[in-house]
Amino acid sequence: MVSLKGRFTHVFFDADDTLWENEQFFRDAEKEFADLLSDYTTALDVQKMLWQKQEENIPLFGYGSKTYMLGMTEAALDLCGGRLDDHIYYGIKDIITRLSYHEFVLIDGVEQTLKALQGHYKLVVATKGDLTEQMAKFRKSGLERYFHHIEVLENKDEKNYRELAAKNDILPEDILMVGNSVKSDIAPVIAIGGTAIKTPHEVEWVHEMMEMPQSDRVIIVEKIEDVAKMLI
Numbered sequence: 001m002v003s004l005k006g007r008f009t010h011v012f013f014d015a016d017d018t019l020w021e022n023e024q025f026f027r028d029a030e031k032e033f034a035d036l037l038s039d040y041t042t043a044l045d046v047q048k049m050l051w052q053k054q055e056e057n058i059p060l061f062g063y064g065s066k067t068y069m070l071g072m073t074e075a076a077l078d079l080c081g082g083r084l085d086d087h088i089y090y091g092i093k094d095i096i097t098r099l100s101y102h103e104f105v106l107i108d109g110v111e112q113t114l115k116a117l118q119g120h121y122k123l124v125v126a127t128k129g130d131l132t133e134q135m136a137k138f139r140k141s142g143l144e145r146y147f148h149h150i151e152v153l154e155n156k157d158e159k160n161y162r163e164l165a166a167k168n169d170i171l172p173e174d175i176l177m178v179g180n181s182v183k184s185d186i187a188p189v190i191a192i193g194g195t196a197i198k199t200p201h202e203v204e205w206v207h208e209m210m211e212m213p214q215s216d217r218v219i220i221v222e223k224i225e226d227v228a229k230m231l232i
């Protein structure tokens, strides 16, 4: 195992699907949505339409369940011929309510990893999404005590990572980012000279899929506990 000991002062952690489960609940919601519209069209068409609406709405309204609700409503309108029955609208609202208040599931090994790193490094959450929702999840997680602070970014691109570095008084090449998404947590950090640790996650979001950049600054771990082993 590669040692990163002594090279970094800060460790930045992605939140969704790195610290706690997230994507699976969106997938469940998609399935429920397809069931709701099963009298009108196929599950595949529902999914395609929902993805298209998400692509349109995320740049305008950001990430999170409210944008998802808008996307589902618009997809249902298009797929139901321009009219929405009230049972479809309230069915969508029920799906989004369940999505927003689902059981909170921490990923195995997260807490012991943070506990091990705390005191040795400044730990920062770098997540993207709806500010209210991400802060609520963070409070619910019980992980607040391990982190110096939380950064909720509008998006995780090169510019925002540069700003994140500046805000923490470090250089972009001194960023060490830990996360499950190649697109959000790995590629932009590598592009600005930082180092990234890719954690595993079974469920990948279609908007997050991209090829892993070829760099010796990308480290792939099998479990999050390996992060502490490399750093201490």
Ligand SMILES: [Mg+2]
Residues within 6 Å of the ligand: 014, 015, 016, 017, 018, 179, 180, 181
């Ligand atoms: Mg993530």
